Amino acid sequence: MKKEIINVSRREFLISSGKVGAGFTIGLYLPGCSEQSGNEIHATSGATKMAPPQEISSTPAKGLKEVNAWVVIQPDDTVIIRIARSEMGQGTLTGLAQLVAEELECDWSKVTTEYPTPGENIKRDNIWRDFMTGGSFGIRGSHSYVRKGGAVARHMLIEAAAEQWGVDMAECSAANSVITHTPSGRTISYGKVADAAAELFPPEHVELKDPKDWKLIGQPVKRLDTDEKLNGKQVYGADLWMEGMLNASIKACPVFGGKLKSFDASKVTSMPGVHKVVAVGDDAVAVVAKTWWQAKTALDKLPISWDKGANAKVSTASIDAMLDEGLTSSKKVFVGNKNGDVNKALKGASKVVEATYRYPYQNHATMEPMNATAIWTKDKCEVWCPTQNGTAALQATAQAAGLPVSQCDVHKLHLGGGFGRRGAIHDFVVQAVAIAKQLPGTPVKLLWSREEDMAHGMYHPITMCKLTGGLNNKGDLTSLRVRISGQSILASINPAWMTNGADMFTFQGMLPEGDHAISYSVPNLLVDHAMRNPPVPPGFWRGVNINQNAIYFESFIDELAHTTDKDPLAFRQALMTKHPKSLAVLNAVAKKAGWGTPTEKGVGRGLAVCKAFASHIAACAEVSVNDKGELKILRIVAATDPGYAVNPQQIEAQVEGSFVFGLSALLYGECTIKDGAVEQSNFHDYPSMKIKEMPKVDVIVMPSGGFWGGVGEPTIAVAAPAVLNAIYAATGKRIRQFPLKDVDLNA
Amino acid sequence: MIKLKINGNVVDIDVDETTPLLWVLRENLGLTGSKYGCGIGSCGACTVHINGEAVRSCLVPVSTLNTSKEIVTIEGLSADTSHPVQQAWKELDVPQCGYCQSGMIMSAAALLKKKPQPSDADIDENVTNICRCGTFNRVRRGIHLAVQKNNKS
Incomplete structure (x- = not known):
């Protein structure tokens, strides 16, 4: 790849110039956000002498001139890199900083980061662009402009040094935060010229490095956010504390769509610490108390009566009936991929195979329950919260506050898990603001109980899938019909993103082209979706629909291979000649896993491959099932081609972690519905995998270059089907209903 | 008023x-x-040490405690993040x-106290x-690495 020449617009300069930005306060400096309200925030209550004052993770850049929006350099050469996306464990903070630092040519050991606020972003005409952290987009969606941010800053720093020396800047170069004038050998560090650089015009254009010249991108550097996660100092939203703060515990109507009818506050107002009991919107009630434990204890005792509304009789069985009908219906059906004439080809097939799969509702179950802290006054509202999308959180704040966006702001904290739950819908922010509005000027922290989190998720949507495959007399797949029946996320969350009424997310992994293209060539293909929307709120759940679709598709491909007595690897390879990158990851896992070599009795191997979030992913699982039907996942080999690998050790961590997320869902994940509400209430009945169930994972990171693929989500999709196909190889049992906890593998 | 001994300090607490x-x-x-993760002793995010044992603090009413029970929290595990488990965690970039x-760190540290050379099965169980x-x-790798660090020190 040649050097990219990137133009820097005049308009961008005006907004990013140090002078225009003067007085601008930034990001994670929590107390600074409350200058007007006069509140001080500490991570500790200060209630006793024991409580050590906790530093907030980033050093505030307040009061310092920025070189540009992305880079602030302190006199001691500390480099503060601004990160607009949110850190929720996926390592984006470190990866994005690597991208900026690569072009900045700074000393990596002096790099720290901070979050700009979405409010400042709006005031500065969207200078940090997209705050949305989802769709595995953090790096692939911003690599170009953040690298440019680093390159522009480097240029300005060199120019400032050259001006100071009175030399031609073409004779100067920068490395490791030091600028050198080559002819004279003079040097100066970034910290000494940062102030002067801030006064300069940015260059007309900058050149980004050729990937072959990268020194920091591609290196397995350590995460920048680890230290405070080792000693309890990392402050999450749930940990936030402010002077005078009250705590709220909330209960919304457990029946979806139900309303709050009444509550009897008099029964709890005399309980210890209770300050106020408030209705929140039209469907929830909260107790506000001195401590959260007091609030929750009182809420548990509060008599509440609900108007359960129209969904009070909805059940898993009634939802299944809706979806069953969709499997064969011609009503409200949308086509996602079509080529050839599938019906004609199926009629002419030598053999037709059909199977129907079902995938349940699942909860994100982030370890840190939903929370937000809000201060509302009649002319200002500020929120502190873990969010995957600061801009969306700000919009939710403004709407709930009844104030213009310009009078609100949101201060982001690192997330204790996101997985999609904290991105599109900020119900927890709306609630926190609604409560704070009833206590003007008082900071209120709303923290959901785990039970509330289980009852009011934005669930990984339920779908079913009927697949019909036609084989010719040689056992080649000539036709495939895929009917998905089930819930659309977009129809509920954002109909404006739909395409002529269709929800294209539904077809992830089966689309004709793009980030989620099908990895096989089938001469006659029809993939369609009968949209059936039960009254359970769906949401983006790490991986989104690729998770269900890869199970359906990769299990069924395996079924077809076994029907024809063909090797599942060879059967796939024959369909993948036009998909070389997907084929390459598949071949890599097969080779490393010893595909084709003998296994012991009761042990089987299974494959899965797909393209997701623009990356190519494959896995080979090896499992055993003993004579009691007990499953042990022994080993998984996983390969990923994300195009460019910014931090290989963090990619490994994401791939390993993806198996925990994907296999927890396969083994245990199911939210069932009874009387219009979710039946599961905590980790005892919605379990998550533990260390003893974790297989060995061998990760192959094989970046082929030339594109930018995502990392945080794709591997989840292959986790379950690889294991399911391995179970089939071990037992001859094909599983089409999930989770596995409900399946007897010995039957 | 309840007296507790936490991270070596005796404190008076006035709570229900x-x-x-x-x-x-x-x-x-x-x-x-x-951390609060479940409130039912299921997730372990609240794990602290009481007299050296890993305990899920969300299930322990303060009424059952007194100054004879040495409580150690993550803040008191080491003064400077120097505990072998913390050091191993840092070296391997364990947290996401x-x-x-x-x-997790408190569980691992309690296990190492009980079994200085834990097997994989010990880790699975504890x-x-x-x-x-x-x-x-x-x-898992971090626990094994902490053992090595313990042996060296």
């Missing part, structure tokens, strides 16, 4: 005595390193979101914390 230790730590003492990691990001394999 049914309050779980977790909430006393978090809300009365400002020790927010111990990090929310469960205080509890480290029962939930991590939704999926750090388990690095947690």
